[in-house]
Amino acid sequence: MxxxxxxxxxxxxxxxxxxxxxxxxxxxxxxxxxxxxxxxxGGVAEILExxxxxxxxxxxxxxxxxxxxxxxxxxxxKSIHNGLQGHxxxxxxxxxxxxxxxxxxxxxxxxxxxxxxxxxxxxDPQPACLIKLxxxxxxxxxxxxxxxxxxxxxxxWKVLRTFxxxxxxxxxxxxxxxxxxxxPQFLVPPSIDPLSEKNRDLDPAELSxxxxxxxxxxxxxxxxxxxxxxxxxxxxxxxxAYRIVRKxxxxxxxxxxxxxxxxxxxKAVLEDVLEAAQGDPDIHVLLLPSAAHKTINALQRLAxxxxxxxTREGFGLTVTEWMWKGKPVIGGDVGGIRLQVVxxxxxxxVNTPEGAAHRIRYLLHHRERIREMGGVxxxxxxxxxxxxxxxxxxxxxxxxxxxxxxxxxxxx
Amino acid sequence: MxxxxxxxxxxxxxxxxxxxxxxxxxxxxxxxxxxxxxxxHHYCETTLRTTxxxxxxxxxxxxxxKLYLGDRVLAERLGILDPYTFRxxxxxRTATLEVIDERLGESLMVPWxxxxxxxxxxxxxxxxxxxxxxxTQPSRLGAFIRKMTNGSAYYHYLEARRRPPFGKDDFTxxxxxxxxxxxxxxxxxASVDFYFHSLPHLRRELANVLTEAKVAK
Numbered sequence: 005m006x007x008x009x010x011x012x013x014x015x016x017x018x019x020x021x022x023x024x025x026x027x028x029x030x031x032x033x034x035x036x037x038x039x040x041x042x043x044x045x046g047g048v049a050e051i052l053e054x055x056x057x058x059x060x061x062x063x064x065x066x067x068x069x070x071x072x073x074x075x076x077x078x079x080x081x082k083s084i085h086n087g088l089q090g091h092x093x094x095x096x097x098x099x100x101x102x103x104x105x106x107x108x109x110x111x112x113x114x115x116x117x118x119x120x121x122x123x124x125x126x127x128d129p130q131p132a133c134l135i136k137l138x139x140x141x142x143x144x145x146x147x148x149x150x151x152x153x154x155x156x157x158x159x160x161w162k163v164l165r166t167f168x169x170x171x172x173x174x175x176x177x178x179x180x181x182x183x184x185x186x187x188p189q190f191l192v193p194p195s196i197d198p199l200s201e202k203n204r205d206l207d208p209a210e211l212s213x214x215x216x217x218x219x220x221x222x223x224x225x226x227x228x229x230x231x232x233x234x235x236x237x238x239x240x241x242x243x244x245a246y247r248i249v250r251k252x253x254x255x256x257x258x259x260x261x262x263x264x265x266x267x268x269x270x271k272a273v274l275e276d277v278l279e280a281a282q283g284d285p286d287i288h289v290l291l292l293p294s295a296a297h298k299t300i301n302a303l304q305r306l307a308x309x310x311x312x313x314x315t316r317e318g319f320g321l322t323v324t325e326w327m328w329k330g331k332p333v334i335g336g337d338v339g340g341i342r343l344q345v346v347x348x349x350x351x352x353x354v355n356t357p358e359g360a361a362h363r364i365r366y367l368l369h370h371r372e373r374i375r376e377m378g379g380v381x382x383x384x385x386x387x388x389x390x391x392x393x394x395x396x397x398x399x400x401x402x403x404x405x406x407x408x409x410x411x412x413x414x415x416x
Numbered sequence: 417m418x419x420x421x422x423x424x425x426x427x428x429x430x431x432x433x434x435x436x437x438x439x440x441x442x443x444x445x446x447x448x449x450x451x452x453x454x455x456x457h458h459y460c461e462t463t464l465r466t467t468x469x470x471x472x473x474x475x476x477x478x479x480x481x482k483l484y485l486g487d488r489v490l491a492e493r494l495g496i497l498d499p500y501t502f503r504x505x506x507x508x509r510t511a512t513l514e515v516i517d518e519r520l521g522e523s524l525m526v527p528w529x530x531x532x533x534x535x536x537x538x539x540x541x542x543x544x545x546x547x548x549x550x551x552t553q554p555s556r557l558g559a560f561i562r563k564m565t566n567g568s569a570y571y572h573y574l575e576a577r578r579r580p581p582f583g584k585d586d587f588t589x590x591x592x593x594x595x596x597x598x599x600x601x602x603x604x605x606a607s608v609d610f611y612f613h614s615l616p617h618l619r620r621e622l623a624n625v626l627t628e629a630k631v632a633k
Contacts, residue, residue, distance in 0.1 A: 018563075022548075022565075026548055191429040191430065192428075387616075397428055400428040404428060404543055412453045414541065414544065
């Protein structure tokens with residue numbers, strides 16, 4: 005259950021909340037429907053969990069719908085997802101047929117709500133072909149791509165583009181992630197909810213409880229990476245960095261991640277990680293349930309050094325969460341991490357396990373820098389990457405796209 | 417005086433459709449052909465954009481020259497261009513191209529960025545709406561500016577200079593309805609070297625100078 009808008013006033017200020025209410029008045033009664041592929045796990049579902057109720061509070065008729073599919077469907081969409089991020093994947097004509105058939109079945113169920121909506125926001129590739137099926141749509145349709153599709157595996161993009169180009173507009177998290185499409189392409193970075201279970205302040209008892217639960221030593225530095233078990237997150241590279249640091253400093257490592265129902269590849273990656281850990285008692289590999297938000301929050305707050313050593317990344321919301329907890333991040337020099345981590349300012353960008361190990365050792369020997377950089381990082385998140393900014397940009401988009409005008413300045 | 421109607425605005429970024437620039441020659445080519453909205457965005461709307469950094473320069477071309485072309489001379493020359501001192505965006509474009517041409521003439525090779533570090537050309541859609549606030553007393557203007565959103569400050573103090581009458585902010589135009597009585601406030605607003613401020617800093621600065629003018633009055 006998300007908090008009401010007024011609960012954020014103490015964090016972002018009353019002017020920001022007042023601004024959102026004024027914009028909501030302009031959109032009162034508008035029917036907004038989000039469509040995604042999973043209610044559990046992943047940043048997109050988390051965003052919609054707070055965004056939909058807040059839009060409703062502002063007077064919009066907002067809802068989100070889930071498409072249902074078989075295990076095979078999600079294996080195929082995972083391949084599509086990987087292909088869009090540049091991975092060479094094999095998707096046969098039969099697979100694409102399964103993809104379209106599952107979408108067709110879902111369309112049969114969702115048809116009334118999709119046809120009547122004023123704005124439909126379709127998230128990521130899984131439900132992207134719904135637009136092809138909804139011939140009697142009345143509203144504007146927007147495709148929201150949360151991942152980096154700047155260098156896709158061309159055969160995958162060639163098919164998916166035939167759906168994407170039918171939309172009235174698309175949204176990408178960063179300019180670097182976009183692909184040319186024959187409609188306006190907007191840029192909206194994602195955000196975090198500072199009052200969610202994953203981000204709210206925790207009391208000392210909750211932190212010590214988590215430390216005890218996972219058998220973490222309070223006297224030794226703790227390195228943590230939390231993200232899905234996904235090859236692009238490079239958990240094996242994190243273990244390599246840990247081993248380099250371990251030669252000189254007795255650190256502990258937590259690699260924690262949740263499984264999402266649309267990510268069948270995660271199990272295989274988890275097995276590889278366990279094999280790489282070789283039973284080292286100071287490497288804690290945790291497969292967390294998707295609702296373990298408080299545990300993730302506690303691990304983030306217990307960490308001395310934070311890693312997000314991705315080799316390919318969308319925006320990287322995990323990084324934003326770290327920063328909100330006042331922690332500098334050692335992140336892979338890719339995707340949205342580059343936007344968030346500014347060297348010597350809010351963290352460090354690295355390219356190799358060796359680079360990560362170097363920065364870990366630097367920070368462990370300059371504890372005051374951890375506090376300084378963490379403080380800077382938290383303020384940047386407050387000003388730019390909380391849900392209030394995200395909500396404002398969606399409202400701006402709805403106002404702009406419903407006006408049907410192309411002017412750079414719209415009076416509403 | 418008529419009450420001052422406070423507006424608010426929200427910015428939405430969009431891709432311009434131009435190919436990204438990977439070196440200085442491509443930057444020149446794109447700036448030559450881009451729309452005024454693209455130019456305006458990269459010089460003026462940067463203050464409204466989300467960021468994790470406080471860059472040294474307010475315009476994106478200077479920041480890119482420093483961080484990705486590694487050309488600090490070019491960055492300094494572009495960074496000092498203040499778009500609000502030009503009578504039109506075309507004049508700003510000409511001045512920008514002049515700086516780039518000068519640098520290309522000085523360089524033995526064309527400065528280039530690594531793949532992945534290209535400059536993307538953006539523009540924006542800005543939605544303007546009534547904030548529902550009315551200011552009736554000039555002496556209260558500073559207090560209102562201190563509390564208003566960054567969007568309101570941007571729209572009335574910066575974006576206004578793009579609208580006729582060219583170069584004037586909305587607050588000053590309102591105060592000029594009773595110019596003699598409001599002269600201290602008008603002079604206070606004109607004294608702010610605003611281009612290099614972030615919006616939160618600009619709001620504080622405007623509120624401070626107006627408060628000082630009120631005390632002096």
